[in-house]
Amino acid sequence: MHRWVMALAFSMTVGAPLSGNAAELQKSTVSKDPNLGVLSSLLQQPDEQIDLARAEVAIERMIDPAVDEKSTLALLDAWAAKVKARFPQGEATGNDIKVTVLISTLYQTGPWNDFRPFSYDLDDELGLSIPGKLISRYLATRKGNCVSMPILFVILGHKLGLPVTLATAPHHVFVKYQRENGEWLNIEATSGGTKSDSQYREELGITSRAIATGIYLRPLSRREALLVPMGTLMQFYVENRSPERVVSLTDLALAIDPNNIVGLLVRGDAYRRMVDERYAKFYPTPDKIPLAMRDGYMDIYRNQVALARTIESLGWVSETQQRQAAYLQSVERAKAGQRGGSQ
Incomplete structure (x- = not known):
């Protein structure tokens, strides 16, 4: 039976x-x-034309119609401008330097972030709060989780011309950055540090089969990256639809x-x-x-x-x-x- x-x-x-x-x-x-x-419509766009910032805000408005699209997008542009203003002047700036400046702008206390760095919300231990997964809230509170934090990092990276994207692990999202030699570097957006694939596998119990089938740790296309905020929308639907x-x-x-x-x-x-x-x-x-x-x-x-x-x-x-x-x-x-x- x-x-x-x-x-x-x-x-x-x-x-x-x-x-x-x-x-x-x-x-x-x-x-x-x-x-x-x-x-x-968002998912049918050519991959290279997908604007993760606009898509993210559109999805957030499906969860919370009070999210202000215009002001959120303007704030994202403003943060990208803050990072760009800190790039070394007078010489070509390589991507490694740009990534370093982006990390310090977000996570290190200084006048560039009004001495209010972005950090993980330790009161939401498991990162299950739907509001905590929204970058509109993350920008306001500067407290995020392993969804909002890597999404913001990648959005700003795109605005700075960096080859960054999202990647997933069990109950986790992080950033993949492709260096100029073609190597992929994992950036742990909840702290601004780095981790190897082997560290994620050990810490999160990722099986060899999961790596072989590509369900974890691989760099996502822009279209696939949209499935991360869609995951938050799925959680909202589970609770409300x-x-x-x-x-x-x-x-x-x-x-x-x-x-x-x-x-x-x-x-x-x-x-x-x-x-x-x-x-x-x-x-x-x-x-x-x-x-x-x-x-x-x-x-x-x-x-x-x-x-x-x-x-x-x-x-x-x-x-x-x-x-x-x-x-x-x-x-x-x-x-x-x-x-x-x-x-």
Whole structure:
């Protein structure tokens, strides 16, 4: 007999589109979602023409309509100008120097940032706060997380002509910078430091299979980089929209990157919610579902199974309690250091 709820850890694979009654219900539910049209237009642009700043602000406004597009974009331009003003004068400035200046402008206390450097928000230990993932808020508070911080770094890098992009790891986003010799350097935007791929693999438990399938650590194209702020929008949809709308949002993400782990996980959770809301709350076991409704249930169940197999095949593994505990301990040490430094 089928279980009602498949574990979220096993709901990540490119599931087939819903069919039959389930597909019709999804279609009718999402047909009036204007965000999907806007996102589709953003994702269809030629990669080199994608403006991450404008796309980011457009997505943030889907989450919080109070976000001021004009002022946020102007502030991004102003920060890029601050960095550029600190470049050495009188000689050609190489990209390594530009990156160094960008890092110091953001993270080192000085008149260039009004003695208010950008830093990680230690009160949001796991970086789960949706507002904390928005650069509009990050610019205002100068407290961010591993989503808002690398996005801002890459946006400013693009404005400065730097070859930078986003990369992902389990529960984490960081920056990839391509040096003039073609080498990729990882910049940890939550601190302004650097880390090797091997360090990320060791610290976050990334499997060899996950590297081989490309779900982690590779430099993203601009179009793929848009899936990072879309991940925040997915989180917002999970908390505020129907599972049918969530599935349609993941359709867009998975059309760009079929192996996008965030999209796959969110999609799996949406299937679980569909089962809960359509069937589990009304019937004690699947065999009690009326015959006329069983095709719809089986559509969702088959998608759950396919998703689970796909995610497992990609090398994804769930975070262990030990790794999370170790991370939270590091946050507590950082808080203690922060308190000691302010005394």
